[in-house]
Amino acid sequence: MERIAEGEYAVMEVLWDEAPLTAADVAARVPEDKGWSLATVKTMLSRLLAKGVLSHEEDGRRYLYRPAIRREDYVAEESGRLIDRMFGGRVPALVAQLAARDKLSPADIAEIEKLLKELKS
Amino acid sequence: MERIAEGEYAVMEVLWDEAPLTAADVAARVPEDKGWSLATVKTMLSRLLAKGVLSHEEDGRRYLYRPAIRREDYVAEESGRLIDRMFGGRVPALVAQLAARDKLSPADIAEIEKLLKELKS
DNA sequence: GAGAGTGAATTACATGTGTAATCGACAGGG
DNA sequence: CCCTGTCGATTACACATGTAATTCACTCTC
Numbered sequence: 001m002e003r004i005a006e007g008e009y010a011v012m013e014v015l016w017d018e019a020p021l022t023a024a025d026v027a028a029r030v031p032e033d034k035g036w037s038l039a040t041v042k043t044m045l046s047r048l049l050a051k052g053v054l055s056h057e058e059d060g061r062r063y064l065y066r067p068a069i070r071r072e073d074y075v076a077e078e079s080g081r082l083i084d085r086m087f088g089g090r091v092p093a094l095v096a097q098l099a100a101r102d103k104l105s106p107a108d109i110a111e112i113e114k115l116l117k118e119l120k121s
Numbered sequence: 122m123e124r125i126a127e128g129e130y131a132v133m134e135v136l137w138d139e140a141p142l143t144a145a146d147v148a149a150r151v152p153e154d155k156g157w158s159l160a161t162v163k164t165m166l167s168r169l170l171a172k173g174v175l176s177h178e179e180d181g182r183r184y185l186y187r188p189a190i191r192r193e194d195y196v197a198e199e200s201g202r203l204i205d206r207m208f209g210g211r212v213p214a215l216v217a218q219l220a221a222r223d224k225l226s227p228a229d230i231a232e233i234e235k236l237l238k239e240l241k242s
Numbered sequence: 243g244a245g246a247g248t249g250a251a252t253t254a255c256a257t258g259t260g261t262a263a264t265c266g267a268c269a270g271g272g
Numbered sequence: 273c274c275c276t277g278t279c280g281a282t283t284a285c286a287c288a289t290g291t292a293a294t295t296c297a298c299t300c301t302c
Contacts, residue, residue, distance in 0.1 A: 005260085
């Protein structure tokens with residue numbers, strides 16, 4: 001699966017959230033703080049199409065875009081990549097790191113414990 | 122803290138593992154499978170210096186390079202970034218994802234549970 | 243002391259990415 | 273039928289990155 005750049009990812013998020021959409025609709029739904037012009041969004045859509053992670057169908061004179069890959073799949077791949085690179089593929093090392101950095105609230109801890117308990121059953 | 126590109130990261134790894142080193146030493150320790158020439162490694166060292174994540178001290182006619190940032194700090198930042206982008210900052214969502222993908226071995230689960238238990242005490 | 247090696251610095255060049263502007267086709271309102 | 277807006281497609285351009293080669297200075301060995 002082709003890599004998706006950080007900016008492009010924001011566009012994918014929009015379409016994972018709601019699809020199919022026209023280019024204009026996507027642009028309207030991209031987070032404000034990106035400050036992108038419609039032209040910029042159209043460029044990203046083309047690049048994402050070229051990467052094969054979006055597909056489009058004709059709708060009169062326009063296209064309707066929709067994701068061609070599943071969000072979970074992409075997210076799994078990216079997080080796997082990071083865990084491999086930075087933690088030697090060891091998930092517990094990641095968790096230890098988060099713990100050491102106080103990234104885990106008591107609620108997080110409880111939630112994770114619950115998840116793990118269910119896994120074992 | 123400046124972003125470190127993926128290739129550059131391999132150079133940082135070498136220096137986090139052992140420092141200070143000369144450019145030639147770094148090149149010798151970079152993973153074989155990168156297949157980089159000495160020149161390539163030197164380019165990366167310059168760029169990392171420019172980014173302020175390495176420092177160097179003169180040693181006669183050469184430089185000795187050493188990390189200017191701590192590995193834990195960088196790793197924490199990068200993993201935080203990913204968790205924010207892909208899991209809305211929710212660590213349990215990440216763990217759930219890993220679980221759903223069978224990325225957690227029984228040993229991993231046990232280790233994480235132990236970690237969490239200690240956290241609470 | 244002249245050539246060979248070794249250092250860092252400078253330059254190179256293709257591809258990816260962020261961020262558009264422009265172009266040419268067409269459709270809908272007057 | 274012509275103007276204006278809208279579409280996708282093409283082109284633009286700077287900066288980042290991967291991947292070096294070249295250059296210039298210096299040192300070590302005959």
